[in-house]
Amino acid sequence: MNCKNCDTELHSKFCPDCGNPSNLKRIDGHYIIHEIEHVLHFERGILYTIKELVLNPGQNIRNYLSENRSRLVKPIIFIILTSLIYSFTINIFHIEKQYIQFDGSGTDLSTSKKILVWVQGHYGYANIIIGILIAFYTKMFFKKYKYNFFEILIVMCFVLGISMLIYSFFALAEGITHFEISQIGGIMGVIYSTWAIGQFFGKGKLLNYVKALFAYILGLITFTILVVIIDVY
Known part of the structure; x- marks a missing residue:
């Protein structure tokens, strides 16, 4: 046999x-x-991954890249799964103020509007695209650390995955309490992303957090510019 x-x-x-x-x-x-x-499973499943990325994202992601890749959920699966959790949460509670917001109820949509409608329905794929753009600027700002682009992209998958869970938590709280607090979740997501990226490159340096914030913002701006360019051409 x-x-x-x-x-x-x-x-x-x-x-x-x-x-x-x-x-x-x-x-x-x-x-x-x-x-x-x-x-x-709490030892090597989604709950363990969330706990480790919330408490000490920098060290755990570095360990994933260089030492042990079996302790955390695979990064692509993680960001898609957390994005699905967010999409499920906002849909079940009919949360209108999403972190990427657009009213696509009209029938005459331009290309850019169609893209934004697609983003709202496919956060997993959209986050990977946004993560690629943020990774590009992160690589540029932190080039002296010698991480290649794909390693930094793994960092973005983990970081944006936790951000989606933060958005999900505030969307869930808004759905239950009916207080409009989902926008606070958006702010907390940016704060976490800045903290996690900065910690990955060295938590003792204030400049790392500043560069992480700029990389995050520039990634989102570039995504918006690309949508407009696609619409124009």
């Missing part, structure tokens, strides 16, 4: 090369529950 994944000859329950089981169990209710528990 050979492994169905890598075709190595099998003499046990697991492949000695790739670790794939010789016989996969059928997918049933127990399997689904186990997968959900695995994602939410």
Whole structure:
């Protein structure tokens, strides 16, 4: 009998090369529950990742890049999942004041307006695009630290993911209390992002936080400019 994944000859329950089981169990209710528990597991799941990124984002992201990549949720999955949580929260409570806001109720929409409507419905992908732009400026401002662009992009995925959870928390609070506090969440998201990026490059230097704030703001401005350029041309 050979492994169905890598075709190595099998003499046990697991492949000695790739670790794939010789016989996969059928997918049933127990399997689904186990997968959900695995994602939410506090040791190496979404809850653990959130805790570590809230308490000490700089050190934990550095550890992810250079030492251990199994302790935190994968960054792309993390930002998409947290963006889905935000989208679910604002939709279930019908929160209108989103952190990227546009009323797309009209039928005659320009290209830029259509893009903004798309952003409101696809925060996960939009955050990756915005993260790329912020990473570009971060790389430019912190070039002496020798991190490559893709490593900084990983930082942005984790940082923007927590920002989305901050937006979600304030949107949830607004939905329950009916006090308009979602905009406070937007401010807190910027503060967290500035703090986390600055801490990643060295929490003892005030200049790092200033450069992090400028990189964040320039990334958002560039995204807006690109939307306008696409509309014009």
